[in-house]
Amino acid sequence: MLCLGIETSCDETALALVRDGALLDQVLASQADTHALFGGVVPELASREHYRFIGPLYDLIQKRNGLRATDLDLVAVARGPGLLGCLLVGMAFAKGLVLGSRAGLLGINHLHAHLLAAGLERDLPFPALGLLISGGHTHLYRMESPSCLKILGRTLDDAAGEACDKFAKMLHLPYPGGALLDALSQGVEPDRKLFPRPYTRNATLDFSFSGLKTAAAVCLAGRPELIAAGKQVCANGVEASTEALRRVCASYVHAVADTLRIKTELALDLWPGMELGALAPKAVIVAGGVAANTTVRAVLGECAARRGLDLILPSLRLCTDNASMIAYAGWLLGRKGLRHDLALSVVPRGHTVPDNDYVDN
Secondary structure (H helix, E strand, O other), X not given: OEEEEXXXXXXXEEEEEEEOOEEEEEEEEEOHHHXXXXXXXXXXXXXXXXXXXXXXXXXXXXXXXXXXXXXXXXXXXXXXXXXXXXXXXXXXXXXXXXXXXXXXXXXXXXXXXXXXXHHHOOOXXXXXXXXXXXXXXXXXXXXXXXXEEEEEEEEOOOOHXXXXXXXXXXXXXXXXXXXXXXXXXXXXXXXXXXXXXXOOOOOOOOEOOHHHHHHHHHHHHOOHHHXXXXXXXXXXXXXHOOHHHHHHHHHHHHHHHHHHHHHHHHHHHOOOOXXXXXXXXXXXXXXXXXXXXXXXXXXXXXXXXXXOOEEEOOOHXXXXXXXXXXXXXXXXXXXXXXXXXXXXXXXXXXXXXXXXXXXXX
């Protein structure tokens, strides 16, 4: 089965081809430079850029692989969560391809695709505990199969990635800030008491990072030299950073990573039938843009090792938004005969994306 994946949920326009579970090719156009001018993604600009890029990208991947539209068995498209206008561009293009090629159509939950992405590189064991950490979402899942992911907890306000980006913005670091925080934290011992672990003194699996952002704002208000150091980095690059700036960045990132660890440990403690080997999770699968963070990978790796579990992380290229994960998730579901019809709609809000509205194939 040959599946084309289309990803336009935010500011990356991407297409990929997966045949029988193996990635054949992928093409991507990034809008990072465009949105850097505004310090964040501007939805209307993003959707216009998708409209501009998606046709040429399809022509490119088609030409590079010697394919015609009629060679496609399935078109998988991200239906949500994401920015409404951006999702609509990808959905409209996917439906046009389906009408012209008679390929099947399959809408993909963007978050589920992130969690399944590592399957392109290794076999995924089930059941597993899934931790999705991105700019807009921080979710815990019970992953029973590629088509059965049950949410255990979600962010109540700010996601882990947003908390990192906003802290970077407080420091006047250039966009996108999360990756720069990671770079500034490298090789620096964090102050483990500088920032709190928000919303962890409870027995729920939900997340809240708004309190951490508030604590960071209070901290920086009393240390104007850190703001000045951040402006120097913005003007002259990472080499212009000070030791104090590096340490506060490392401390903040460690607070985020440790919060994720605490909730992951709690999810494992609350796992139904944990004492029964057959029902216990076989691995912890971590995915999303924040899964590329060095500190997060290290802290969760130690957590999984203490529990005797395998930690599965996608390679860095599969952590950020990409079409490979959409195509792969489409192939996984498509080989089971799952399809949508042309009435398929986009669903911008993540917790409302349905997973059972398929039609008879």
